[in-house]
Amino acid sequence: DADVTQTPRNRITKTGKRIMLECSQTKGHDRMYWYRQDPGLGLRLIYYSFDVKDINKGEISDGYSVSRQAQAKFSLSLESAIPNQTALYFCATSHPTGGGANVLTFGAGSRLTVL
Amino acid sequence: RKEVEQDPGPFNVPEGATVAFNCTYSNSASQSFFWYRQDCRKEPKLLMSVYSSGNEDGRFTAQLNRASQYISLLIRDSKLSDSATYLCVVYTNAGKSTFGDGTTLTVKP
Numbered sequence: 001d002a003d004v005t006q007t008p009r010n011r012i013t014k015t016g017k018r019i020m021l022e023c024s025q026t027k028g029h030d031r032m033y034w035y036r037q038d039p040g041l042g043l044r045l046i047y048y049s050f051d052v053k054d055i056n057k058g059e060i061s062d063g064y065s066v067s068r069q070a071q072a073k074f075s076l077s078l079e080s081a082i083p084n085q086t087a088l089y090f091c092a093t094s095h096p097t098g099g100g101a102n103v104l105t106f107g108a109g110s111r112l113t114v115l
Numbered sequence: 116r117k118e119v120e121q122d123p124g125p126f127n128v129p130e131g132a133t134v135a136f137n138c139t140y141s142n143s144a145s146q147s148f149f150w151y152r153q154d155c156r157k158e159p160k161l162l163m164s165v166y167s168s169g170n171e172d173g174r175f176t177a178q179l180n181r182a183s184q185y186i187s188l189l190i191r192d193s194k195l196s197d198s199a200t201y202l203c204v205v206y207t208n209a210g211k212s213t214f215g216d217g218t219t220l221t222v223k224p
Contacts, residue, residue, distance in 0.1 A: 031210070040123070042202055042214035043159070050210060058211070090158055094212075102147065102206045106158035 003027045006091050006107035014115050019078040021110045023091030032074040033092040033104070034058075034066060043090060049074055081114040088112075118142055119205050121215035129223055132193045136218045138203030139185045148179055149204040150188050153217065159202055162188075193222045 004025045013019055023032065030051050035043040045058030047066040055066060063085060065077045078085055091107040121138045128134050140148075148165040163170065165177040165186050176189040190197055203215035 040216070042216040044214075045211060048211065088156070102210070102212060103149070103161055103164070104159075104212060106160070108158050109156070
């Protein structure tokens, strides 16, 4: 089984629908992240969480919300999906080392299409 | 100006060539630096961390220049399997990792 599991892997929906993307991890990491990737671009941070009681906005949080249900689970919601939210979404986890590094482990991605 | 900038390429090189990618970052408080590899439509995977003294892993060499705020990745003896997008990632003490847009490499026979 993958260390970081995302569901669904692919989703096609219509404008205005509510969508939830789920992420679960077995790495025991405290930190979890949601990123979005558009074609030809790098990953942009939507939300991140350093523990169950900690939620932080990233650079592109408008139109999204998150829930950290447990250390191992971090879900991303689109309350009312719009076409420009069509993208590839990645969940990631990390556990910072004492040396200041922060290596990310990614899920396989969730491809969302909003019509 | 983006926080992390990379030459998007594409870089098209023959097998066996040496190719170098550069990445610049704007936040002088950045703590650690990485190169990730991403294959088409797949998740990014860590290729290597970048240390101040420079580091090597087989055919791959990473360098960091804090004064000029850039990092580099050198690939020697390119293989067909090196074809991918290479993402520069910068981590700040605020706990966030910022990605460049990636440099696409195609290695041809």
